Amino acid sequence: MKKITTTIILSLLLIMKVSSQDEKQIASKDGVNVSYQIILEEESKKKDKYILIVNYENVSDQDLYYEVQLTKDSEGQLSLPIIPEEKAFTKIKVRNSTGLFGDGQSLIGDATDLITTSNTLLFELKQGDVSSQETTFKVKSGVKPLITNTYLKSIKSIDEFDLKISSKMLNGDYISSCGNLKININSGNSEEDGDYLLQTTNGKQFIWLRSSETTFTRKNNSDYTLTFNKHNNTFTYATSDGITCSWDKN
Known part of the structure; x- marks a missing residue:
């Protein structure tokens, strides 16, 4: 009986010692x-x-x-x-x-x-x-x-942080400030074009080729450019004759 009591006391002391270690x-x-x-x-x-x-x-x-x-x-x-x-x-x-x-x-x-x-x-x-x-x-x-x-x-x-532009940033639906057009963007990569964007608007598709980290030029027509702003997830659409539009992500 004495041995059992001693064991219990030692166990309680151990529990108290462990629990006393505060964070x-x-x-x-x-x-x-x-x-x-x-x-x-x-x-x-x-x-x-x-x-x-x-x-x-x-x-x-x-x-x-x-x-x-x-x-x-x-x-x-x-x-x-x-x-x-x-x-x-x-x-x-x-x-x-x-x-x-x-x-x-x-x-x-x-x-x-x-x-x-x-x-x-x-x-x-x-x-x-x-x-x-x-x-x-x-x-x-x-x-x-x-x-x-x-x-x-x-x-x-x-x-x-200065982030690299990723597909997750680029892909999605946008609204143009010019005419409230709905625009879908999907990024991709191919041996022929390298990094590119596929724009779909009203059933029509356009391909944009990457010319720098943030800038894309329309394939077969360098008069049109897209510049991506990674801080607010918007594109700036620009033409050589001075037209600019903002594409805001939905």
């Missing part, structure tokens, strides 16, 4: 709060083992982003880094862990399909999102873990 905010920057929690999992004569739980929360009034550099292989294909830390925006580190290179946990947002003109991929921290990741570490027995945070990337709003 602590370690950083707050650009609308994102970073916090951590450590839980003592195991004690020994030489080392104590802890669980490290790290969290971020976007407390701003908008979705936020950071960029990760893509690498290009010999065939021109772009890819993300393999090492997780290189895809993270911040890292919480245990400075006095017994690990060979130190221990900690990186915080990584959600990868998007948005690529900048500098060949970086945007990762997103959605408004109101809370994300948690965890790991384990060891310190010398009886030593208090020393926890620090290091920012690895700058967090910004979407309009602070």
